[in-house]
Amino acid sequence: MTQINLVRMSDIDSQLDLSSGVYNPRGNTAYGAGGEKVGSIYDALVDPQSGAIQYLIVDVGGWFSSKHVLVPVGQVRFAEDGAYFDTLTKDQVRGLSEYHEGQTYAHESQLADERVLRAADVDEATYRQQAFQTPETLKLLEERLVVNKERFVTGSVEVGKRVETHEEQVNVDLDREEVVIERRVVTDPQPVVGAVLGAATEAVRVDLEAERADVSKQAYVTEEVSIGKREVTETQSFTETVGKEVLEVNKTGDVKLGDDTDTLKR
Numbered sequence: 001m002t003q004i005n006l007v008r009m010s011d012i013d014s015q016l017d018l019s020s021g022v023y024n025p026r027g028n029t030a031y032g033a034g035g036e037k038v039g040s041i042y043d044a045l046v047d048p049q050s051g052a053i054q055y056l057i058v059d060v061g062g063w064f065s066s067k068h069v070l071v072p073v074g075q076v077r078f079a080e081d082g083a084y085f086d087t088l089t090k091d092q093v094r095g096l097s098e099y100h101e102g103q104t105y106a107h108e109s110q111l112a113d114e115r116v117l118r119a120a121d122v123d124e125a126t127y128r129q130q131a132f133q134t135p136e137t138l139k140l141l142e143e144r145l146v147v148n149k150e151r152f153v154t155g156s157v158e159v160g161k162r163v164e165t166h167e168e169q170v171n172v173d174l175d176r177e178e179v180v181i182e183r184r185v186v187t188d189p190q191p192v193v194g195a196v197l198g199a200a201t202e203a204v205r206v207d208l209e210a211e212r213a214d215v216s217k218q219a220y221v222t223e224e225v226s227i228g229k230r231e232v233t234e235t236q237s238f239t240e241t242v243g244k245e246v247l248e249v250n251k252t253g254d255v256k257l258g259d260d261t262d263t264l265k266r
Contacts, residue, residue, distance in 0.1 A: 006045040006054055008101075029082035030058050030093075038093045041083055042068055045105075055105075056083065060094045069096035070105060072131035075117060092116055142244035159227050176210030 025041045032038040039060040044053045055070040077084040097109040118127045
């Protein structure tokens with residue numbers, strides 16, 4: 001074993017093309033045997049030339065403390081929900097040598113950690129061969145609908161007023177004067193001294209008065225209109241075709257798949 005001459009992944013982010021297959025595990029939750037949470041992936045030590053991960057820097061501290069340890073990448077199984085150390089217990093991971101930023105991973109520390117990590121039935125040569133094998137991962141992609149909303153003007157409402165006319169009839173009682181002529185027969189006629197028929201013409205003039213209507217118009221407030229806006233929500237359905245990648249395993253010859261092969265069918 002030689003001393004490690006690696007760099008932190010976070011120090012060379014700008015040089016790595018994460019879209020070309022370089023896996024970024026930082027921030028993932030770390031689980032031990034049985035799915036027990038052991039900490040989180042703080043960073044990784046990588047080959048500065050290829051970007052290949054050699055060690056994961058795992059934070060195994062508690063609520064108020066921080067302790068970083070190095071776990072060879074060959075010990076991990078990456079999954080969508082985190083990084084799994086299926087053969088390591090929580091105590092094993094926490095029992096590794098503490099790693100400080102910028103330090104050289106000393107040969108003595110490597111040997112001590114190897115004794116913790118290596119299973120009793122695995123020899124040194126096999127362990128060291130497997131310790132830095134990057135797990136092969138095949139990521140299956142799935143399309144999902146993403147909905148963005150934008151506001152736009154659907155129309156305008158202009159509120160004004162106009163004059164609408166109709167005919168209306170009003171009945172008014174009007175008074176007027178009329179002539180009343182009463183005639184009565186004199187039952188005991190008396191002679192009129194000196195009267196000569198036709199000698200004089202007498203006429204009585206009577207002026208008659210009457211009421212007439214003076215019709216005018218007056219405006220009254222009969223209704224008040226308030227104008228504003230309110231927002232209402234309606235649900236609309238949109239249909240779109242999406243696709244997803246599914247695992248396809250083709251076997252040639254007499255090949256047996258391991259018991260842990262995931263053969264999900266949907």
